[in-house]
Amino acid sequence: MADSAQAQKLVYLVTGGCGFLGEHVVRMLLQQEPRLRELRIFDLHLGPWLEELKTGPVQVTAIQGDVTQAHEVAAAVAGAHVVIHTAGLVDVFGRASPETIHEVNVQGTKNVIEACVQTGTQFLVYTSSMEVVGPNIKGHPFYRGNEDTPYEAVHRHPYPSSKARAEQLVLEANGRKVRGGLPLVTCALRPTGIYGEGHQIMRDIYYQGLRLGGRLFRAIPASVEHGRVYVGNVAWMHVLVARELQQRPALMGGQVYFCYDKSPYKSYEDFNMEFLGPCGLRLVGTRPLLPYWLLMLLAALNALLQWLLRPLLLYAPLLNPYTLAMANTTFTVSTNKAQRHFGYEPLFSWEESRTRTIRWMQAMDSSAQ
Numbered sequence: 001m002a003d004s005a006q007a008q009k010l011v012y013l014v015t016g017g018c019g020f021l022g023e024h025v026v027r028m029l030l031q032q033e034p035r036l037r038e039l040r041i042f043d044l045h046l047g048p049w050l051e052e053l054k055t056g057p058v059q060v061t062a063i064q065g066d067v068t069q070a071h072e073v074a075a076a077v078a079g080a081h082v083v084i085h086t087a088g089l090v091d092v093f094g095r096a097s098p099e100t101i102h103e104v105n106v107q108g109t110k111n112v113i114e115a116c117v118q119t120g121t122q123f124l125v126y127t128s129s130m131e132v133v134g135p136n137i138k139g140h141p142f143y144r145g146n147e148d149t150p151y152e153a154v155h156r157h158p159y160p161s162s163k164a165r166a167e168q169l170v171l172e173a174n175g176r177k178v179r180g181g182l183p184l185v186t187c188a189l190r191p192t193g194i195y196g197e198g199h200q201i202m203r204d205i206y207y208q209g210l211r212l213g214g215r216l217f218r219a220i221p222a223s224v225e226h227g228r229v230y231v232g233n234v235a236w237m238h239v240l241v242a243r244e245l246q247q248r249p250a251l252m253g254g255q256v257y258f259c260y261d262k263s264p265y266k267s268y269e270d271f272n273m274e275f276l277g278p279c280g281l282r283l284v285g286t287r288p289l290l291p292y293w294l295l296m297l298l299a300a301l302n303a304l305l306q307w308l309l310r311p312l313l314l315y316a317p318l319l320n321p322y323t324l325a326m327a328n329t330t331f332t333v334s335t336n337k338a339q340r341h342f343g344y345e346p347l348f349s350w351e352e353s354r355t356r357t358i359r360w361m362q363a364m365d366s367s368a369q
């Protein structure tokens with residue numbers, strides 16, 4: 001009876017709702033959350049696609065705002081039952097300054113937590129990242145690990161440092177009293193490398209391949225495994241965790257969950273070829289064409305060029321010492337914690353995830369011609 005009493009009563013807020021993951025979370029909520037009355041989408045940049053959502057039965061409210069501005073966040077959060085905080089500055093290419101990354105990812109998350117406390121919102125789901133664990137600066141492999149696998153998490157790069165700090169703040173906030181006296185219930189989801197429709201890095205790599213005459217050159221040994229997860233499954237996990245957090249606060253509050261599905265364990269490049277191959281690209285070489293030390297040198301050169309050119313232009317190629325270390329260190333997850341705690345099963349099989357991603361890439365290709 002509790003469920004029917006709550007039918008179409010809930011107000012959800014998705015921060016970063018116009019980003020790659022955020023859009024999938026928004027669409028998934030509209031499809032899979034029958035208790036939704038209002039869906040608020042908060043983002044720095046609002047997408048035109050939001051208009052088409054406004055004709056459905058759920059009230060869709062688009063809010064253009066900045067998570068670093070506490071008053072804007074508080075106004076958006078007021079009256080929401082659940083906040084899904086996906087907004088973040090995802091930058092491992094040196095496009096933004098470390099201060100800006102910290103401001104958005106850490107201060108932005110503090111603002112979301114404080115807004116929940118001050119306005120009385122009880123449930124907060126945070127989109128964290130596998131990067132809060134690793135790979136660490138020492139390049140230790142994390143092979144089929146789970147949430148309890150011991151691993152020395154040491155970060156120097158601003159992105160993982162900021163995600164780790166923000167995650168810690170969210171978990172520490174679990175149990176704080178919100179306005180009205182009820183406890184705040186929080187948890188964090190840690191996706192591995194997300195792929196699927198709308199993935200900007202995949203798009204960049206695809207166009208890079210086209211510029212190179214339909215070829216990509218292997219830089220990473222095929223034996224280095226990199227964890228990947230389909231965006232639809234990550235979105236589904238967010239919807240499910242938000243729902244179940246309300247039913248099982250004692251079990252799930254303060255917990256972290258890796259996001260996982262049935263995507264195969266492969267190297268970053270071999271995995272991308274699952275989609276780029278059917279779009280006509282070829283990965284040249286069964287082994288890296290350049291020795292690692294030379295790649296490292298090129299990566300360092302890119303970093304130097306970025307620094308030298310900064311007063312004139314933004315030079316931010318895919319290859320830099322950090323991205324090379326990321327791609328070249330095994331980091332894979334094998335866990336069933338989400339299944340045990342809240343009944344998660346991937347909504348999309350590997351075949352479906354692959355097909356959907358290929359279809360998106362092919363559509364992108366034909367619209368570019």
Ligand SMILES: NC(=O)C1=CN([C@@H]2O[C@H](COP(=O)(O)OP(=O)(O)OC[C@H]3O[C@@H](n4cnc5c(N)ncnc54)[C@H](O)[C@@H]3O)[C@@H](O)[C@H]2O)C=CC1
Nearest residue numbers: 016018019020021043044066067086087088129191193194
């Ligand atoms: N892409 C990936 O492989 C992974 C992403 N994540 C996390 O998932 C979340 C979403 O990432 P993506 O969708 O890939 O990135 P994205 O860049 O596509 O989306 C982030 C969204 O946040 C918004 N945003 C940025 N700064 C903001 C601000 N100051 N105020 C309000 N909105 C702001 C952006 O406009 C954008 O719409 C991030 O928190 C990221 O750290 C975690 C693991 C892997």
Ligand SMILES: C[C@@H](CO)CCC[C@@H](C)[C@H]1CC[C@H]2[C@@H]3[C@H](O)CC4=CC(=O)CC[C@]4(C)[C@H]3CC[C@]12C
Nearest residue numbers: 090092129131192193219268318319323324326327
């Ligand atoms: C050395 C190049 C030769 O082809 C390949 C460079 C690939 C890199 C751009 C990617 C390798 C690993 C990626 C990261 C990883 O999937 C984990 C991530 C988690 C996040 O929270 C955000 C995105 C990312 C940092 C992701 C970014 C791109 C890579 C570094």
